[in-house]
Amino acid sequence: MVTITVDIPIERPKEDVKKIAKTIIAIELFRQGFVSIGKAAEISGLPYQVFIAELIKKGIFPFQYEIEDLEDEV
DSSP states (O other): OOOOOOOOOOSSOHHHHHHHHHHHHHHHHHHTTSSOHHHHHHHHTSOHHHHHHHHHHTTOOSOOOOHHHHHHHO
8 A cells, every 4th residue: 555645735625635636646547557447436435436427527438448358249
């Protein structure tokens, strides 16, 4: 487990900033392939479906398939 402490000079409630930061970090970890979508949702603290919606809002396709997998599905 990695723990990171960052001082952010923003005049917003601490919990709001923490929630946003966790979501941004989780999205980036997923985008770069460090964690699965389920683990990223867990890191963000968001329900799975809400996390998927956040990915889509940011233009990140939540499910990635290999060509062979897509051919098998079709």
